[in-house]
Amino acid sequence: xxxxxxxxxxxxxxxxxxxxxxxxxxxxxxxxxxxxxxxxxxxxxxxxxxxxxxxxxxxxxxxxxxxxxxxxxxxxxxxxxxxxxxxxxxxxxxxxxxxxxxxxxxxxxxxxxxxxxxxxxxxxxxxxxxxxxxxxxxxxxxxxxxxxxxxxxxxxxxxxxxxxxxxxxxxxxxxxxxxxxxxxxxxxxxxxxxxxxxxxxxxxxxxxxxxxxxxxxxxxxxxxxxxxxxxxxxxxxxxxxxxxxxxxxxxxxxxxxxxxxxxxxxxxxxxxxxxxxxxxxxxxxxxxxxxxxxxxxxxxxxxxxxx
Amino acid sequence: xxxxxxxxxxxxxxxxxxxxxxxxxxxxxxxxxxxxxxxxxxxxxxxxxxxxxxxxxxxxxxxxxxxxxxxxxxxxxxxxxxxxxxxxxxxxxxxxxxxxxxxxxxxxxxxxxxxxxxxxxxxxxxxxxxxxxxxxxxxxxxxxxxxxxxxxxxxxxxxxxxxxxxxxxxxxxxxxxxxxxxxxxxxxxxxxxxxxxxxxxxxxxxxxxxxxxxxxxxxxxxxxxxxxxxxxxxxxxxxxxxxxxxxxxxxxxxxxxxxxxxxxxxxxxxxxxxxxxxxxxxxxxxxxxxxxxxxxxxxxxxxxxxxxxxxxxxxxxxxxxxxxxxxxx
Numbered sequence: 258x259x260x261x262x263x264x265x266x267x268x269x270x271x272x273x274x275x276x277x278x279x280x281x282x283x284x285x286x287x288x289x290x291x292x293x294x295x296x297x298x299x300x301x302x303x304x305x306x307x308x309x310x311x312x313x314x315x316x317x318x319x320x321x322x323x324x325x326x327x328x329x330x331x332x333x334x335x336x337x338x339x340x341x342x343x344x345x346x347x348x349x350x351x352x353x354x355x356x357x358x359x360x361x362x363x364x365x366x367x368x369x370x371x372x373x374x375x376x377x378x379x380x381x382x383x384x385x386x387x388x389x390x391x392x393x394x395x396x397x398x399x400x401x402x403x404x405x406x407x408x409x410x411x412x413x414x415x416x417x418x419x420x421x422x423x424x425x426x427x428x429x430x431x432x433x434x435x436x437x438x439x440x441x442x443x444x445x446x447x448x449x450x451x452x453x454x455x456x457x458x459x460x461x462x463x464x465x466x467x468x469x470x471x472x473x474x475x476x477x478x479x480x481x482x483x484x485x486x487x488x489x490x491x492x493x494x495x496x497x498x499x500x501x502x503x504x505x506x507x508x509x510x511x512x513x514x515x516x517x518x519x520x521x522x523x524x525x526x527x528x529x530x531x532x533x534x535x536x537x538x539x540x541x542x543x544x545x546x547x548x549x550x551x552x553x554x555x556x557x558x559x560x561x562x563x564x
Numbered sequence: 565x566x567x568x569x570x571x572x573x574x575x576x577x578x579x580x581x582x583x584x585x586x587x588x589x590x591x592x593x594x595x596x597x598x599x600x601x602x603x604x605x606x607x608x609x610x611x612x613x614x615x616x617x618x619x620x621x622x623x624x625x626x627x628x629x630x631x632x633x634x635x636x637x638x639x640x641x642x643x644x645x646x647x648x649x650x651x652x653x654x655x656x657x658x659x660x661x662x663x664x665x666x667x668x669x670x671x672x673x674x675x676x677x678x679x680x681x682x683x684x685x686x687x688x689x690x691x692x693x694x695x696x697x698x699x700x701x702x703x704x705x706x707x708x709x710x711x712x713x714x715x716x717x718x719x720x721x722x723x724x725x726x727x728x729x730x731x732x733x734x735x736x737x738x739x740x741x742x743x744x745x746x747x748x749x750x751x752x753x754x755x756x757x758x759x760x761x762x763x764x765x766x767x768x769x770x771x772x773x774x775x776x777x778x779x780x781x782x783x784x785x786x787x788x789x790x791x792x793x794x795x796x797x798x799x800x801x802x803x804x805x806x807x808x809x810x811x812x813x814x815x816x817x818x819x820x821x822x823x824x825x826x827x828x829x830x831x832x833x834x835x836x837x838x839x840x841x842x843x844x845x846x847x848x849x850x851x852x853x854x855x856x857x858x859x860x861x862x863x864x865x866x867x868x869x870x871x872x873x874x875x876x877x878x879x880x881x882x883x884x885x886x887x888x889x890x891x892x893x
Contacts (some may be wrong), residue, residue: 268825291806297864393690397578397579397582398582400575400582401576401578401579401581401582401583401586403820404579404582404583404865404868404869404872405583405586405823405827405861405865405868406823406824406827406864406865406868407827408827408830408831409826409827409830409861409864409865410586410861412830412845412849412857412861413587413590413857413858413861414590414593416849416852416854416857417590417591417593417597417600417854418593432697443869489703489704493706496708496709497706497707497708497831500706500708500831500834501830501831501834501846501849502846502849502850503849513706516706516708516709518710519712519833520712523715523716523720524720525714526720528716529714531709531712531716532710532713533757535706535709535712537712538706538709539701539704539709542703542704542705542706543700543701543704544701546700546704547700550700
């Protein structure tokens with residue numbers, strides 16, 4: 258922190274230069290702190306696994322092989338292949354299922370915060386800008402939602418809607434909007450009276466333009482921090498729901514459902530079925546959490562010690 | 565202060581109405597709810613008969629009003645798999661769930677306070693570093709996976725702790741049988757250790773961070789500097805000046821905490837075959853036993869709302885600023 262230059266050392270206020278400077282500072286903090294770097298590397302690897310799962314997987318994740326069931330890690334598999342991380346109770350390759358599982362976790366994680374973030378940002382902007390009954394209505398809706406422990410709400414809707422990636426994204430996404438709405442509302446409230454908003458109003462800009470082109474760009478930065486932590490918690494919820502059997506259909510391998518299946522062979526001490534998917538979830542969530550911390554440090558060093 | 569209490573109560577009423585509305589709409593979210601109550605091979609006549617028996621042929625607002633009426637009487641209908649009133653089954657499982665939730669709350673709070681203080685007063689040292697690392701890890705491990713890992717390690721490898729089951733303490737207590745309750749207590753706690761840790765770790769990690777940052781913020785305040793410059797011993801400054809103010813944010817989250825823990829309990833109970841509402845919900849989900857799912861969810865949500873109300877009202881008494889402002893903030 259001590260090497261942080263004062264305001265005056267920003268060479269110029271020109272946008273690109275300033276951006277380059279910020280970028281350099283951000284990368285320097287990342288490399289200095291080491292952990293964010295590991296987080297980014299891990300997430301890149303996970304994204305590659307998600308994108309190129311079919312190419313990377315040594316075996317078909319759904320191919321059953323009852324003769325070779327519950328083989329330990331490094332055991333020989335079919336056709337000269339190797340079960341690097343062992344095989345499950347149906348003789349399916351754990352490594353291949355793990356690589357495919359990255360898809361669901363990352364897709365659901367990102368899609369859900371896109372849904373939740375969009376709803377939340379719009380709701381927060383409207384609530385903060387207009388105030389009055391609009392504000393009351395939106396904030397009471399938020400209260401109602403917060404009155405439910407989220408996972409219970411998700412269970413109730415998913416039981417009725419049935420499992421599936423889109424239902425999962427919808428339910429997890431709608432579950433997140435309140436977080437964004439509250440923060441955006443607070444920021445909008447304080448920006449609403451600022452001079453540059455006043456100026457836009459005086460110039461005769463339309464209300465929509467003021468909200469989305471004048472206010473919105475100024476409140477986006479802190480939201481990236483929230484979003485990063487949020488992806489982490491959404492991935493945890495997705496894993497928990499998949500574990501309960503409420504996630505995607507059984508033919509799609511996910512880390513949560515792999516853990517659910519591992520329970521049947523736990524007593525027989527088939528540890529590899531339980532250890533690897535859990536480590537995958539943990540590392541992914543940890544990476545997003547570390548990334549969130551790092552983003553917060555970069556965007557606002559003053560926030561460093563809070564929460 | 566009085567007006568705040570009234571407003572807070574009114575707000576609770578609105579929330580409760582909202583919750584009933586959401587619960588009702590959840591049932592309708594997938595189209596005609598009749599299909600949730602009949603088997604896949606049911607004939608058209610059977611479906612029609614079920615529709616009329618459950619009243620799904622009536623207009624929505626009539627259905628909602630009768631739903632609220634039933635709700636007020638605690639009537640969620642018959643569980644499809646048990647052929648008993650759903651609420652009875654859920655209430656039977658409630659004491660076990662409360663025991664687990666309270667136990668994990670004790671872990672999450674009692675350990676977080678010393679850890680958070682330790683990290684804050686040793687800021688920047690190895691103590692702080694390791695506590696914060698632990699806290700980062702604790703917030704990244706799925707609770708149910710942690711349960712599975714502990715079963716593997718403590719239950720199957722070391723064989724020192726029970727990995728499943730539950731010895732009732734609250735149930736005999738409520739039945740007035742204090743002797744049984746007390747003699748059960750050691751074994752109750754013994755069975756709660758692993759699931760309690762699995763549920764409580766996430767909150768423990770989060771609370772540790774919260775207490776640390778809250779204390780750090782307070783320690784920078786002028787009145788703490790004044791206390792120090794008066795020559796008060798650091799210990800006294802910490803306990804009488806800093807902590808008194810640092811723990812207010814912690815009280816606020818206790819209510820929310822409970823709801824969060826409840827969510828964790830639902831999943832972790834399944835891992836440890838712990839006979840509470842969570843395991844019941846898990847079974848009900850797999851058998852698509854809608855009345856049972858609804859009864860469980862609404863009961864837990866109801867407890868959560870009530871608790872948050874109580875916490876908010878207690879908060880008014882704890883924070884003198886609230887009395888002056890007549891409301892929050």
